[in-house]
Amino acid sequence: MSKTTPSLLVQGYEVVIGFETHTQLTTRSKLFSRAPTGFGAEPNTLASAVDFALPGALPVMNKGAVQRAIEFGLAVNAHIAEQSVFARKNYFYPDLPKGYQISQFEIPVVQGGMVEFFLDGEKKSVRLVRAHLEEDAGKSLHEDFIGQSGIDLNRAGTPLLEIVTEPDMRSTAEAVAYAKELHKIVTWIGICDGNMQEGSFRCDANVSVRKPGAELGTRREVKNLNSFKFMQQAMDYEVRWQIEQIEDGHAIQQATVLFDPDTGETRSMRSKEDAADYRYFPDPDLPPLVISRAWVEKTRSEMSxxxxxxxxxxxxxxxxxxxxxxxxxxxxxxxxxxxxxxxxxxxxxxxxxxxxxxxxxxxxxxxxxxxxxxxxxxxxxxxxxxxxxxxxxxxxxxxxxxxxxxxxxxxxxxxxxxKGLRQMSDTGELEKIIDDVLAANVKNVEEVRAGNSKAFNALVGQAMKATKGKANPAQVNELLKKKLA
Known part of the structure; x- marks a missing residue:
């Protein structure tokens, strides 16, 4: 559980948040093909036969992506699996030409781990469930077409490390602080460039609310939050919306929602799938991923x-x-x-x-x-x-x-x-100025000796004024106390 003080309640409800973050890895080529990774190229110019899912094209693992997964696991004190398995995540969408996404399910490459950070001076920690390798999908284009959509497969096959937390966060501020810390880690070790506007670091927030002590509430997943500002706004709105729904007697339905920054609201995109809906099974085209202890230790020794x-x-x-x-x-x-x-x-x-x-x-x-x-x-x-x-x-x-x-x-x-800013260093000259100040402010001197601290501060001010601010305040205080003793 997150190291927190008792949860901050919102209208009598406890907020529960977990995160899934897709970090695009900094390899030059894609996860299972030699096609280059890049941003902003003409549509479908950075895709290979593997990315287009042409018949007979087989995936080949990118060692650099595995290396970066190992580095992340070490950075968060996680367990690096000596053997992990790739699976097919089956769903049908136009930008997924194979009809499935190659990911990891039952046995991910990185297992467990912890992300620690500070929020308002208090140390927090969020447990990680896993971090697994998977390929990105393509992108559907709607803006430039009338009555139809285009498909750009430049992103298809781009290597991602999906980082999943436990539902440990108890406020939207804590969730944003976690996301910022995770962003710092992946950019620090160089496995991700962290560019949120280009989609290199995309966060999905699983948000639910409950009465204190109750079972976890039904979560709604806010997808593809690509700035910390929008992340905060989206989760704040979602929390308020869920509470209003419950207070009005409605049940929360599990769903995937999008945040509209123009309206500041979330809107439901589709009902939320569970793992069973994707019919995961091991990918027969990819053998188990085997990582030796020697590889892990070599990576550990070379990390900054x-x-x-x-x-x-x-x-x-x-x-x-x-x-x-x-x-x-x-x-x-x-x-x-x-x-x-x-x-x-x-x-x-x-x-x-x-x-x-x-x-x-x-x-x-x-x-x-x-x-x-x-x-x-x-x-x-x-x-x-x-x-x-x-x-x-x-x-x-x-x-x-x-x-x-x-x-x-x-x-x-x-x-x-x-600029004439050098402080006076001549003690004799400063003593003479202080003597003049004391002589000109007899009443203040009497008040100081009677125990009035404000009068002492007034004398300090007069001395600083007489030196045009060039005296060392500590030295002025010391000399005044000495002469007034």
């Missing part, structure tokens, strides 16, 4: 550091908390940027604050990835150094950061001097 492992290292090496380490490992690029800043500044926590703060804020505002940051890691490292050694204050550092971001200068020290 995983997000959860890197996050643990950040906590151990840099003294960061769970949340910071998780945020900084949202992508390889973010993690690399942070480490470069931390190494340049030797101030890991301060570096973390700036990467998650000012840098992220600017990137989000301009809809940029961190690879396109206008402030390099070396520049931010130099800036963090100047904050840590007391050369500039935090407020002055933001001015320097703004100038770096807009390209006003490339050198941190030059910008500090050009």
């Amino acid at each position: 550091e995983l997000p959860r492992v890197m996050a643990a290292r950040f906590m151990a090496d840099y003294g960061l908390g769970d949340y910071d380490a998780g945020q900084l490992t949202q992508s390889k690029a973010t993690a690399a940027y942070f480490e470069a800043v931390a190494h340049a500044s030797k101030q890991a926590k301060l570096a973390s604050n700036w990467v998650m703060g000012e840098v992220s804020r600017r990137l989000n505002a301009e809809e940029k990835l961190i690879e396109a940051s206008s402030v390099s890691a070396s520049q931010l490292g130099a800036l963090v150094n100047r904050i840590a050694d007391g050369t500039i204050s935090n407020s002055a550092a933001r001015l320097v950061f703004d100038a770096l971001w807009t390209g006003a200068g490339q050198d941190v020290d030059t910008l500090i001097d050009a």
Whole structure:
């Protein structure tokens, strides 16, 4: 079960969500043919005899797809089956020329596993049932034809890894957080490019509601959610719709539904099939898929550091908390940027604050990835150094950061001097200014000695004003306390 606090109830109902995610694997060719995988080509130009289901054309397994399935299994601590079986999933649709889809049913290649993530600072976990290899179907085209449809088989046979969860999620926010974490994992290890608009990462949400403690409710499957924004909207609507139906005395019918982003509503597409409806049976054209332990261990040794492992290292090496380490490992690029800043500044926590703060804020505002940051890691490292050694204050550092971001200068020290932001380092000069402030504010001095903390803050403000903000606030506080003792 998901590690959750008691479930958040919606109008007295508990929300139950499970996910099925189709991740398109990053192989150059299809799952059972040598036809190329690609996006945007002219219809039916990336399909072979196997994809067209021409008589006598036989499938041949793509080893690269198996390799990527192994990598995913290792990334989520799953069991990699030494032997798995391909099956025929029988259904009839125009974009499925064979009349069946080659998939895996009873014995999938990846079994079990766990995806962990944070939501509002709380650690969550979602159990995986399985991840199995299967081929994609083609695509029906309706827009360019009057009274008829066209079929494009470019996608037919494209390798997919379908990742199925237990119904562990108890809110739509938790479900979206899971989807984002899964997206991070598959893109991090490089098995999927994660492009949701092109269909490389497609999520189906199985949504149901129930009264607390009751049996699981009837689920409706919301298909092909291709953005996190629409995913949230679709599930929120579906939850409200199901509750309204139950409250009005109607039973929920198991169904497959689509989300219409224009109306913000889901609509039923067809009744939901069960496994028996597909008449699965082992594909006689494909032998069992055998994966040796040596292959698994070789893959394990060659994989790059995983997000959860890197996050643990950040906590151990840099003294960061769970949340910071998780945020900084949202992508390889973010993690690399942070480490470069931390190494340049030797101030890991301060570096973390700036990467998650000012840098992220600017990137989000301009809809940029961190690879396109206008402030390099070396520049931010130099800036963090100047904050840590007391050369500039935090407020002055933001001015320097703004100038770096807009390209006003490339050198941190030059910008500090050009803008006159260097903090006062002459203790004697600062003491003289403080003496003048105390002499000019006798009433405040008397109030401080009488125990009024607000009066002390007023003296700090006067001292900072007298130094035109160039004094180190901590030093001002220390000197004032000393002189007022």
